[in-house]
Amino acid sequence: MITRSIFSAEHDMWRETVRKFIEKEIVPFHAQWEHDGIVPRELWLKAGEAGLLCCTVKEEYGGLGLDYLFDVVVYEELWRVGASGPGFLIHTDLVATYIQSFGTEEQKLHWLPKMVRGEAIGSLGMTEPHAGSDLKAVRTQAVRDGNEFVINGQKVFISNGQLCDVLVLATKTDTSAGAKGVTLFLVEGDREGFKRGQNLEKLGMKAQDTSELFFDNVRIPPSNMLGAEGQGFVHMMTKLPQERLAQAVRSAMVTETVIEWTADYTAERMAFGQSIAEFQNTQFVLADLKARALSARVFTDKCIELFMNDELDPVDAAMAKMVTSELHCETVDKCLQLFGGWGYMWEYPIARAYADARIVKIAGGSIEIMKTIIARDMFKGRIKPRPKAG
Incomplete structure (x- = not known):
C-alpha cells in the first residue's frame, strides 16, 4: 500500500x-x-x-x-x-x-x-444573492465619504457569520470598473449598521453557523482597507487555489473514511446467511472506490507539496477540487446504499456524511467553474479567433 x-x-x-x-x-x-x-x-x-x-x-x-x-x-x-x-x-x-x-x-x-x-473569530464575506462564483459582480458598495468609507449591501451563505468578530469583506469601490473596482475591507463584527440575519438552515454541515449579513451605512476608516484599492479581485484570485486545495484535502479524507466505515459495517451485517461483504457486488463497489480514492489521495498530496513550494497553479487546483469533490459525492452515495435502511438514519455517521457532502461540488467554486478553468487552459492557443462577420 x-x-x-x-x-x-x-x-x-x-x-x-x-x-x-x-x-x-x-x-x-x-x-x-x-x-x-x-x-x-x-x-x-x-x-x-x-x-x-x-x-x-x-x-x-x-x-x-x-x-x-x-x-x-x-x-x-x-x-x-x-x-x-x-x-x-x-x-x-x-x-x-x-x-x-x-x-x-x-x-x-x-x-x-x-x-x-x-x-x-474570522469570516469571509464574498458570496451575494446575485454573485456566487462570479466574484467581480459583487454589488455591496463601499463609498468614500470624507475620511471614511460607507458600506451598504448584503452577503449570504457566510460561514462563521453568527460568531465572526472580523470579516474580510468584498466590496465595489468603483461600480464602473468591473473586476478592477473590487476592494477588500476588514469589518469588525460590532460596527454600527452591521447586522446578522438568521442562521440559515442547511441540508448538511448543520453545526456550522451560516448566515446572511447586512450592511446599512456601516462606516469604517480607510485603515480598514485590506490590500490596495481596486485590487480586491486580484487578491481573491491569488487565494482561490489554496481554498480549492483545502476542499480537495477534505474530500480525499472523507472519501477514505467512509470507505473504511462501510467495509467494517458490511463485514458484520448479515443477509441471506452471509455477511454483506461476501457478496461480489459489495466487494466490487468498494474495491473500485478504494482504488480511485488512493489515486485522488496521491494527486491531492502532490498538490499540497506543490502549494508548499509556491508551485500550485489554478488549473491543478481546479482539477484536484473537481476530481475529489465528484468522487466524494459518489462514494457517500454508494456507501450509504450498502448500509441499507440504517444508512438513512441520522444517528449513523454515513447519513450525516451524505448530507454534508453535497456542498463540496459548490463551495470554493462550482464543478462547472472548475471545468471551465480546465478547458480554457486546454484550448488556449488551439482555438483560433474567428473573423468577424461583415
Missing part, C-alpha cells in the same frame, strides 16, 4: 495531539451542536489554547510559524470524525491567510494574535 510521504514524525505526533483534542472536546458534543446550529465560543478558546488555530501564522504575530501540513492535520482529523461544525478552515486557511498576506503591520498585530488564541 502506498504510504503518505509528505508528513514527518513531527506531523504524526501533532496528529495524535489533535486527535485527542477532537475526541475529548468535539465528538461528545457535536450532535448537540448540530441541533443548535452553532458551536460555542468556548470551543474556539480551547482550540486556540491547544494550538489548533492558524498554525502557519508567524511567531511575531502570536503564532507558531509552522508549515501548512500542521493545518492540514487539523482539517483532516476534524473531517475524519465527521466534525463539520467548527469553522476552523475559514478562520485559519482563508481569513488569517488574507490578513497575513495583504494586511498592514497594524492589521496583523491587531487581529492575528487574537485569531490564534480563538478570541477573535
Whole structure:
C-alpha cells in the first residue's frame, strides 16, 4: 500500500495531539451542536489554547510559524470524525491567510494574535444573492465619504457569520470598473449598521453557523482597507487555489473514511446467511472506490507539496477540487446504499456524511467553474479567433 510521504514524525505526533483534542472536546458534543446550529465560543478558546488555530501564522504575530501540513492535520482529523461544525478552515486557511498576506503591520498585530488564541473569530464575506462564483459582480458598495468609507449591501451563505468578530469583506469601490473596482475591507463584527440575519438552515454541515449579513451605512476608516484599492479581485484570485486545495484535502479524507466505515459495517451485517461483504457486488463497489480514492489521495498530496513550494497553479487546483469533490459525492452515495435502511438514519455517521457532502461540488467554486478553468487552459492557443462577420 502506498504510504503518505509528505508528513514527518513531527506531523504524526501533532496528529495524535489533535486527535485527542477532537475526541475529548468535539465528538461528545457535536450532535448537540448540530441541533443548535452553532458551536460555542468556548470551543474556539480551547482550540486556540491547544494550538489548533492558524498554525502557519508567524511567531511575531502570536503564532507558531509552522508549515501548512500542521493545518492540514487539523482539517483532516476534524473531517475524519465527521466534525463539520467548527469553522476552523475559514478562520485559519482563508481569513488569517488574507490578513497575513495583504494586511498592514497594524492589521496583523491587531487581529492575528487574537485569531490564534480563538478570541477573535474570522469570516469571509464574498458570496451575494446575485454573485456566487462570479466574484467581480459583487454589488455591496463601499463609498468614500470624507475620511471614511460607507458600506451598504448584503452577503449570504457566510460561514462563521453568527460568531465572526472580523470579516474580510468584498466590496465595489468603483461600480464602473468591473473586476478592477473590487476592494477588500476588514469589518469588525460590532460596527454600527452591521447586522446578522438568521442562521440559515442547511441540508448538511448543520453545526456550522451560516448566515446572511447586512450592511446599512456601516462606516469604517480607510485603515480598514485590506490590500490596495481596486485590487480586491486580484487578491481573491491569488487565494482561490489554496481554498480549492483545502476542499480537495477534505474530500480525499472523507472519501477514505467512509470507505473504511462501510467495509467494517458490511463485514458484520448479515443477509441471506452471509455477511454483506461476501457478496461480489459489495466487494466490487468498494474495491473500485478504494482504488480511485488512493489515486485522488496521491494527486491531492502532490498538490499540497506543490502549494508548499509556491508551485500550485489554478488549473491543478481546479482539477484536484473537481476530481475529489465528484468522487466524494459518489462514494457517500454508494456507501450509504450498502448500509441499507440504517444508512438513512441520522444517528449513523454515513447519513450525516451524505448530507454534508453535497456542498463540496459548490463551495470554493462550482464543478462547472472548475471545468471551465480546465478547458480554457486546454484550448488556449488551439482555438483560433474567428473573423468577424461583415
